[in-house]
Amino acid sequence: MKTIDILKKLRSSRLRPTKQRVEIAKFLFEREKTFHFTVESLNKLLTKKSNSKIALATIYNTVHAFKAAGHLSEVEVRGNKTYFDTNVSNHHHFYDSETSELIDIDANDIIIQKLPKAPNGKKIKNVEVFINLKN
Amino acid sequence: MKTIDILKKLRSSRLRPTKQRVEIAKFLFEREKTFHFTVESLNKLLTKKSNSKIALATIYNTVHAFKAAGHLSEVEVRGNKTYFDTNVSNHHHFYDSETSELIDIDANDIIIQKLPKAPNGKKIKNVEVFINLKN
DNA sequence: TTTCACTTTAGAATAATTATAAACTAGATT
DNA sequence: AATCTAGTTTATAATTATTCTAAAGTGAAA
16 A cells, blocks of 8 residues: 555545554555554554654554544454454454464355344344464 | 252362352352353452452452363453353354343354365364344 | 644553462361 | 361452543644
8 A cells, every 4th residue: 555545544534644643554554465463563563663652552542543444453362362453344363372363264265154133123233253273 | 050060060170169169150150041241240249149258369260260171161352351151062142232241142053154274284173253233 | 824623642540460479278198 | 186288369469451641742724
């Protein structure tokens, strides 16, 4: 994703393209593959990459703002880790607890034949399939 | 589940049936339906029920010991809540974020027709389906 | 360029969980 | 039954993840 598109992405979601947001957005979205990270890991990677330190609170704010705008999705796994995913399309996940690694699964690679009805008065918002791995 | 069975359950998993463990186990397992709870909610319920206060750390220890012994399973949902489930059979969940309520889905009520292959060198440990609800 | 609502920031506050170390106890040993 | 000991509980401290606060900074509209 190009810098100009990053700026568009921010503006289109009413997020002022501040220095910090642009830096974080470039880091997250200027890549081919989808990227999974925690706030902690993102903070470390950003610190390593550039010499300008972004406050941890800003990283929290920004990641949540991106999530609210639909630019990131959130995935939770065993052990209280919260990952964010630059892939916001409908998809599923492998989780390798040995390496704490999340791997995307395309929505088309899982077909569910039978699904229960939602409880009375409720509707199904979405279905997440989580495949835990072992060696 | 009867008290004598609770004692058996504890002994069979090499957990000494201390006063606290028996009290917690009776509270959790002497019921018909499966029960979902967080450590916090369990603590409140136990405090309300009996007048003998069990230390919060003991509740953490005990719940994790029960989980390690296979008497409880753990379910994580959006928003960093960790629920425990007295139903340890293979099953799935509805999650109602309006009410923060978890509802069990029998394993037979979901049939998955197509599943991706596990990444190289890995095997599938288990598949969890999580159905998020809306109104 | 001035203005102001939105942002960032450092640090404090909060919440959930785990660690610590002393006191306690179930159950084996005597 | 009294003694012993590894396992357990407890209060409290420590840790970790996240959010709050309020002051300083800044994009962009006028």
